[in-house]
Amino acid sequence: MSKQLTLDDFVHELKALHIQGAKQIAVESLKFLKQFAKQKGFGRTFDVACNKIEAARPTAVPLHNVIETVKKERSIETIDRLLAQLQTTTKRIAAIGSKIIKPGWTIMTHCHSGEALAVMKAAWAQGKKIHVIATETEPVEQGIRTVKELRAVKIPVTLITDAAAGFFMSQCDAVIVGCDALRMKEGLINKTGTYPMALLARAHRKPFYTVASTFKLDRRKRFIIEERPPKEVYRELHELHGASVRNPAFDITPWNLITRVITEKGVMTPGNVKRLLK
Numbered sequence: 001m002s003k004q005l006t007l008d009d010f011v012h013e014l015k016a017l018h019i020q021g022a023k024q025i026a027v028e029s030l031k032f033l034k035q036f037a038k039q040k041g042f043g044r045t046f047d048v049a050c051n052k053i054e055a056a057r058p059t060a061v062p063l064h065n066v067i068e069t070v071k072k073e074r075s076i077e078t079i080d081r082l083l084a085q086l087q088t089t090t091k092r093i094a095a096i097g098s099k100i101i102k103p104g105w106t107i108m109t110h111c112h113s114g115e116a117l118a119v120m121k122a123a124w125a126q127g128k129k130i131h132v133i134a135t136e137t138e139p140v141e142q143g144i145r146t147v148k149e150l151r152a153v154k155i156p157v158t159l160i161t162d163a164a165a166g167f168f169m170s171q172c173d174a175v176i177v178g179c180d181a182l183r184m185k186e187g188l189i190n191k192t193g194t195y196p197m198a199l200l201a202r203a204h205r206k207p208f209y210t211v212a213s214t215f216k217l218d219r220r221k222r223f224i225i226e227e228r229p230p231k232e233v234y235r236e237l238h239e240l241h242g243a244s245v246r247n248p249a250f251d252i253t254p255w256n257l258i259t260r261v262i263t264e265k266g267v268m269t270p271g272n273v274k275r276l277l278k
Contacts, residue, residue: 096262102173108135110134194251229247
């Protein structure tokens with residue numbers, strides 16, 4: 001896809017959420033930048049492209065981390081190495097994370113995460129008869145993609161509204177969600193709705209796992225919670241007669257609500273992850 005797009009077209013794809021998931025955003029951006037560099041080199045024009053792409057999804061730290069690496073080591077070989085690493089980490093995460101899942105578990109998840117789904121798919125492939133409860137993830141229904149992907153491999157899944165998470169939490173054995181960034185002070189940055197799901201898990205004494213490669217370690221001095229267009233919340237804005245509409249794409253789940261972080265280096269405690277962030 002990215003081979004046929006201009007820079008502006010690719011940035012639009014990112015902003016319009018046609019590419020979803022922090023890891024996949026990094027992968028597709030690297031693929032685009034690879035073709036871009038082949039045509040225009042690694043000079044000033046390349047830097048402009050990197051800046052525009054990163055600004056399109058400012059919260060997604062894997063995108064920031066891979067772009068910083070490419071800027072330091074300007075070569076096609078660097079891009080290929082990063083692409084290979086991103087794919088390898090997902091496979092390792094799936095193998096490691098699937099071990100925590102017990103046969104018969106009902107797992108609640110939120111939004112769409114390729115890494116979280118890889119863990120569930122690996123458990124299913126091992127013969128563990130799991131069932132997944134997936135939220136629709138408003139306002140743009142990103143959870144629908146999760147449901148379709150799970151059903152494609154025959155995993156039983158139930159779609160629910162975001163607001164019904166509390167109703168179903170007592171029926172779950174664990175919560176497993178993805179991750180856009182892990183920060184030292186704040187904790188887990190993930191799709192809006194993750195924080196209340198973590199609170200529900202704590203209230204029901206259910207383990208809350210996040211799946212995150214080390215590409216998602218965020219050491220930036222500051223970060224931005226991306227706010228999406230108000231029309232995603234309600235299309236007919238004129239009917240609201242000037243009412244304010246806020247649409248943050250992400251929320252922050254503090255470390256004390258996270259049971260473990262599943263990484264390619266192992267299943268870690270929040271304390272272990274924070275030591276990596278130093």
